Every structure is written in C-alpha cells, then in structure tokens.
Amino acid sequence: MPAYSRRQFITGASAAAAALAFGGGRFASAATLDRALAATATRAVRTAGTTLEQVAIPTGSGAYKRLQAGPGWPLVVRTDLAAAASTRDDRRTALASFVQFTDLHLVDTESPVRFEYLARYLDSAYRPHEALTVRGAASLVERVNSLPGGPFTGAPFSLVMATGDNTDNHERIELDWYLTVMSGGQITPNSGDPNRYEGVQDSGSELYWNPESSFQDTYKSHGFPQVSGFLSAAGSRFTAPGLRTPWYTTVGNHDDSIEGSLPDLGLLNSLYTGDRKLEGCDDADAAKLADALRNDPAKAVAQLARLLADGGPVREVTADARRIPFTPKEFAQAHLNPACTGPGPVGHGFTSDAAASGKLYYAFPMSDGVLGISLDTTNRAGFADGSLGTAQLNWLEAVLRQHSDHWYDTDGNLVRGGSSNQLVVVFSHHTSGSMGNLLPDPYNPFEARHDGNALVALLQRYPNVVAWVNGHTHQNQITAHGHAVPERAFWEINTASHIDYPQHARIIEIADNGDGTLSLFTTLVESAARYDTDFGDTSNAGLAALYRELSYNDPYATPAVKLGTPADHNTELLLAKPRG
Template sequence: MRLNRRGFLGGMGAAALALSLPATALATTRQRAVRTAGTTLDTVAMPLGDSGYRRLTAGPGWPLLVREDLGTGSPGRDDRRTPLASFVQFTDLHLVDAQSPARFEYLHPLAGAGAHRVQETLSALGASSLVQRVNSLASGPYTGRPFDFVVATGDNTDNHELVELDWMMSVLNGGTITPNTGDLSRFEGVQNSGSKLFWNPESPLLDRYKQAGFPQVPGFLAAATRPFTAPGLRTPWYSTFGNHDDSVEGTLPANIALLDKLYTGGVKIEGMDDSAAERLATALAEGDLVTAIAVLTANIGSVREVTADPRRKPFTPAQYIAAHLDPANTGPGPVGHGYRDTGTAYYSFQVAPGVLGISLDSTNPAGWAEGSLSTRQLTWLEGLLKSVSSRYYDADGHLVRGGSGDQHVLIFSHHTSGSMTNLLPDPARPWEGRHSGAELVALLQRFPNVLAWVNGHTHVNRITAHGHEVPERSFWEINTASHCDYPQHARVIELVDNRDGTVSLFTTLIESAAGYRTDFGDLSQAGLAALYRELSFNDLHASATRLGTAPDHNTELILPTPTTVRP
C-alpha cells in the first residue's frame, strides 16, 4: 500500500491514521484529485472533548490510500488514465416512521441500534441533506466525470411501510415530505412517552439519554415532523432491495397476521418487563419466530393508544417494484430505476459504454436479517456474466473462450459476502436452493471482467480484496457505512483505465451537506440535518468500528485489466 493525496494534516487525524497503517505505507506524494471540496478528502466530522455528549466540528480530511493488494500501478498513470464511470453509492438510508406501532423500540437496551436510534425522527431530513451534497458535487473528485448515476443499495426504508416508501421516493426525486403519521397535530412515538428508556427531547425528565448528557430541545418533535421540501437528485438513480424493505424491522418474516394488524392499528407497545423483553430479544436474534410471537401475544406490557393510519400498511416486494415503475416516481430517471415489470427484484443496467451494472436481490423471503441468493437468481447471474465475457473460467478452473467482447462488470447488492448466510428456503418456493456469499464470491471469481461488488447492510466502512492465485480472477468488495448510524457516509466511486494494463477504482467517502456545528435553538431544516449527524455520533448504541480504518476510506483500488492479463 502507498499513501497519497494530501499530507498528514496534523493532530488527531494523523495519529489515528498512523495507528491503522504499516510504517511502509506512510509516504505522501503530490495532490492527485481534481477537487476535494465537499468530500472527506477535505474535511471530516470530528468530535470535541473526550466524554459525555460531544459536539462535532470540522476535522482534517483523510488522504488517499493506494491499495495494491490485487494489482500494481505504474508511475505516471494519472496523466494517462481515462475515466470510464463515476457514481455515488447510498446505502441503509432507513427512512423511519418513528411513530409506527409495529416497532420494538423498548428492546433497544438489549438489541441495540436496530431497535431504536435516538436520531431516527430526523431520517428524512438527514437523507435529503445527503442528496444536497451529491447535487453540489455533481462529479467525481479524481476524474471530474459527471456522475453517471446514484445507487441506493437497500434498506431504503426501515420497516417496509407504504408511507416510508413514499418518503423514499420524495427524498430521491424531490417534493414535499411530511415526516409524520397518525395524528398530524401531535407526536405519538416513544420520544414523548415519558419513559426513561428513551430520549424525551422536549421534557425535563432525566431519562437515560439526558443522564448521558443529551440536551433538552424544546420544539424538537414539532419541528422534526413538520412538512419540508426535499430537493431531489439531479442524477439518475437505481434501487436495490434490502431486508428492511422486505421484513418487519428487517427481521421477522412478512405476512404474520398479528404484526400486520399492529402496523395500521391504534395500539403501540412502548415497554415490556425485563424478563419478557430478554426472551423476545433472544428470539429475534436466534430467528425463533414461535417464541417471538408467543412473547408478543402474552406480554403486551406498557401500551399507548395512538391514531391508526392505513399508510403504515407494509408493502410487498411487488408493490416496491411497482412504485419504482410508476411514472409519477420517475424523477431524474430512468423509468423504473432499474426494475422491469418481470416480478423479480434483480436486474442489469448499462452504467456507461463498456460498463455493466448488476443489481442483485440478496434478501431471503423467509425473513431474518441475513441474506442469500436463490438458485434461479444465481443461474440468471451466471448466464448474464457469460454473455458479456469473451473469456471466463468454468467451475473446474478451465479457461473458456466466450463471445467477441468484454464489458467491465460492477455488482450491487444489499448484503455482503459475509452476511449472506441465511439459507432458509423461500416459503413460496420451498424446493429451491439458497446460496451463500461464499458461493457468490466463487462465481464472480470465474469472470475476470468483474471488478467490484458494492454493498451495504453491515453499517460499516470496509473494503475487502478477494484475491485469487490467478490474478485476473480477483475483485474488490466495497462495503459502505449506513446513512442512519454514524458516520452517516455515502461513497463516490470512479472507475478509470490506467492504460498500463490496470484499472483503478477510486473510492471517496462523503458526508451530508449539513454543517458540523449544531445549535439546539436552530430548528430549521439545515439545523435539524446537522443535529441528525450529531445525535447519531452520541447515540448510546454508536460504535467506533462502523467508521472503518484508512484502508476502508478514501482509496485507489488497483486491478489488472481483464483483457490484457493472461493466466
């Protein structure tokens, strides 16, 4: 590895980076980016102080790290390189109906951030600020190539509700959003419950969050749920299906009568005795549906009457696809945002001339958080890859000559290779096999023109080199942190031909357009978007590991060019 782009900018940023890299990697060279403003190459959110509720400020940007795990670049390639594609990855937006009765917030002391996030009432505002950032950048920092597209790699909604899907469309296409459900004249969620389990922002109650230093913010809930105007992307966008777009809280299988009734009903469970809560949390973690339903049925706990709302009805995968195909939701395009009227949630699309994108559906219809692929989808993928490959390897490792030309291939999915471990059969197709992430890696390594697999789900920044003894059979896996949990990143990815027998993927993390400094008295759209970031940093379930380390941040990932390397 070699470290480039910006010298160490002193203090905390330099120390943190030095700890994560070998001594041989700590050399800097000349600036290589066309521009850095608006990216983490320039500035990064940095906490002030070392304990309690911490405010954020602008810290020094992160430099570029050249990763040569899979291929070696030659000097002077910056002057030769030709940009092939430039795009932005959003992932795990988790647009949340924070007042939905079909949520298990009371489990958060046991189940962590997946049950409740202190910042989630602001999810639509935060996502809209991320859109603002992309619009202001408009092009890649290393090539200057205008963005070809934006892709949202799943968990675009939090609890697969129709109203969350509407908010998603408005965030990405633009329009007026009212992030409120039930009685629009008042808030009916856990953040004004009076329970010490939750941050009650408008109350002087010394809840567990205020004990940790969280502020009292009068007017917060009214401001968070009032209508606002989302700018919408100016760039075509594509959508990938995630487990939260398909399951109850991304975990329990859909179409369970008891839970479906909760969604649109007038009863919200806001608490449960410790013993019952522990049994429910364990059942959800272990995929024990029978116990989960039994606990929910027998231990209702603290109940609040709320206003029923039919917009909370959970959508089906077919309805998700139909919403994308609706002409009213075309926005900046394309029609369908990748989906076709085929009944499947996987598809291919032309990223740019000579570059093909493939979006997979890695959710398991049987439910639970982890994913897998059906045999039908894996077979479709193999056939598609063969059709765009002039040469590939069969399952036994023998080289096969294919068609007359290659396309570079980028794979997109929600789940990562390590989180595709759920092999439960599809209830609608119980005879069909399910396939793991390891099997997908093995398939992708048969096709030298597969350059990268871009995904989300883990809420962690992590870039993995999938090497092979035959160098051209290697590829990169690029996993990006969520935009609901801190650090709330998205990622710009630029593909270039170095004209030296290699290609490079530049990966640059970006933050939303919101300012780093917050003012608890500023309840404007911009002020709340800034607070969204700061609350996520301070959330009791925040984890420093989600940030990743230098090799997972701003990188140049080098690969041998498939058509010039031979085994």
C-alpha cells in the first residue's frame, strides 16, 4: 500500500470526495477508491472489523442476490462547518469514543397484534427475515465486543447507546429479549407454544415467505430459498454474549406504541395476549387499514378489532401473557432489574424516579468533559413521527445551562453563566425532520408539543452542543446545522437500522485537534456474521449470515435509499471548538 503524507491525504480526500458517485456507496472509479482507501489507512489506528476494511456487496444476476465481501468505504472529510488543518492529526486528543445501535426492532413474529398482511402498503409491516432479529442483534453485539476501540483515536468505547425502537411492538417479551441481548444470557426467541412456530411464515399464504415449504409464494418467485428447519432453528434457545461495554437506552416510537403507529390506551391488551391471529384480509380492507394507520390511529384500532372478529383468515394460536404491552414506567423499571445490569450502569440511564414517573429522558456522563443527554421524542397520541413536550424542552434547556459557561438567548444575545462548559452529545430516536407530530399527548393533553425545528433552534443557542445522534428513518444521513454561525453549529448524525439492510451500527469518536477545531469521526460497522450463506446451515452463525442476506433481498425494501451516500458513511466531521 503506498504511503501518503497527511497533507497529501487532505488534498487527495478532497479530490476523492469530488469524484464520488452518490449511488450505492460507490466511487467514480476503482483507482479513486484505491487512493482514498490507502489515504484512510494512513490516518487510522486500525480498520479491521469496520466498513473501513470491507463491506457487504451483492453479487449474481438473478432476482435473489447473494452477498460477498467488497472493498471498504474510505473516510470522507466534511468541512461544511469548519476548515481542516493539514497538521491536525499530530496534535489530536481523544475526548470520547462510543457506539450507537439503533432500530433493532426485536420482533415477536407470532404476536396476534401485527399487520403482516399490509406489507404491500407498509414495508415495515412484515419482513421475510424478521424471525431472526434477536440473533442478528446478538451478532452485532459480538462485533462490538471484538473491537478494541475507535479506529481513528484508538480510545476504548465508554458506552453503547441504543437510540430507540429496541422492540418492535412494545411487548414485554420483546423487551426481555432486548435486555438479554444487551446484557447477556439465554434467550428463546419464540412466544406461545414453545415447541412450534405459530406465525404467518408457515401459513401457506402467497403473501409471505414460507421457508420450510416448497409452496411457491411471492417471495420464492423473487428467488427466495427453501430452508429446511428454518423456523424451528430461528425460535430455538441460544446464549447471547451480551455487551462488554456499559450501555444505555433511548426510547423510540415502537417502544411505546402499537406497531409504532397506534396510541396504546390499553384497549387491545386482551388481543395481544389472546389466541386469535389475523393472517390476511382482502385488498380493500388492507388498503383502508393502511390508510388509517397513516392518518387516523383511532379508526385503525377499531378496524383492526373488526377484522379480527370477522375480516379474514384467523389462526388460533397459543395465548401468551408475556405479550402484554409495557408502559413507560414498566420500561424504565425493567432496565433496573439486577439480572439485566450486565456491564452497567444500573438502570442503563433510567432511575427509580423514572420508573415512578414514566419520564424517559435523562443526562449522564459520557467521559471527562463530555455530557450525554437522552431525550424521549415519542408522542403517545400515535403516528410514527415524534415531538417534545414543553416540560421536557424546559428540562433540556435547564441541563444545557447548567453545563454551559455561555449561551445565546432567543434574540441572539450572548449570556454568561453556568458552572462548567462540557461538550454535549444529544441522543434521540427521531430526527429533526421526523419531529412534526404535534398532536396532544393523551396522557398530557394540555401540554404543547414542539417540533424538530424548535429543538434545532434550542441546541444552536448552546455552543457546546457538538452532535445530535438519532435513528428512526432507517437511513444513513449526516446533516450540518448552523453554517452561518460556526460558534452555533453542530452535526446531526442519523444511522440506518439494524433490521433493514444495510444493518449498520456506528462508532463515533470526538477528538480535540489542538487548533481550535474538533473532529467527530463516524465509522459504520456491520454485525460479526459472515457474508457468505449456506441454505443448509441453520446454526447461530448460519442464521446470522442469512439475516443480512434476506434483508437485502426483501422485495419491499429500498436498500439503495437506506444506505445513504459516502458522505453519510465513514466521515470526519469538522467543527469549531466552543470557546470557554
């Protein structure tokens, strides 16, 4: 590999960025990619185990694509908010190094309250690989455990933050699986009858992939394989290794709403835990229900109850009390269970006060001089998108003031105060662009709600806010906020999900360049699963590999969109250091 000076790297990276073909994460030419990868290697402490080293790519000419190892994605230097000095590597000091998980969506596939029959209208209603979500998440934990630290600073990870939609349908059994995946222990990813599968994937319906059958369903027409023993293997007991790094939880809409879209007022609890599962409905009813889910949650709840009563093929399943939905208070309390402490901290961000109040937002130390703030952007009125209530917005500003030695008031005037000037990283499930749900919270109907623009405006008043890290969109996207005033700028870092391809997590490193700037390195990682698959291998390793490949081939998925561009992948984000 040719040697590059750091000055050559800055020049070469700029040229490479200009040559990016923003489709599928590819560079304009192999030579350009090779130069960028070589330059990246000279700056990194290590690249092994990350997408700097290699990344899954599709191969084959048929409808169903196999995956194989492809060349890694090089570092893209983004100077949207600050210039990059050529000597910054020589003076760099690591300030924080951590990992973001997001949108794990651990799915109870046998739950009666699911909308698999709407997949043709809502791509998230059913995924052919969803029986493998728990094993896929455990494989992601394996990957993080194998990494010694950040690829550019070498600093060990101080924490892993899961930014919401950790469960798919906010069921207690899904929450138990999530807590065990993160802390380690034995898991049986199966509900109802422990000795058999009772979901749509052995229904004989053409709407779903029937993996163990030779029946030619819609998915097999797209090249999906027949895999003997798939369902029994997917639901079998296994031991999750658990993280070796302290971890925290941020709440998402799928953690507090029915399928992440409908308000949970306790009206469907008996359906969740009952013995009737709707496996399909006619096109007219499906279209009506899909529209109601998008536009009228109350109507959707009523229509779902009617369909379960007399609307289509209903399967009798084994009732299971563990499918009961959990409340925000119960969500916090479950994190306090000593059996789920793992590497800590106790409660994983939630306290006994959170368990008593149901307030799922908190602040915590990430490292010396860096404060984390986890927000609850969910709106229990329904719909997938989020917002903030006034009480939480006021709490956030109070925390920011406490940890800032100067800020700007709403008129743009500089204000001095506060007892410290810690750097701040904000975590939430929703992005700035997906916080437009201003419906009144039914549990706090007289409290005003605030959108993403209001949150951006607040964060820009506090110069020590350096990043807002989030999920929800299942897409890699990095956005610069505050181009006009460097003192009031920050980066919004959105990472793709771990249920839809490309199934990414992200390492984020914060470093002081010693020249008045900060660098935020963002490096994507895949799970520890191998790229090649064997349809005859239903071991844990074989299923983890199949999880990734099936997600790429989901006919309702949009992997090219969710992948993002090279400027949303492995990046160095420059930012002016806040003055103290």
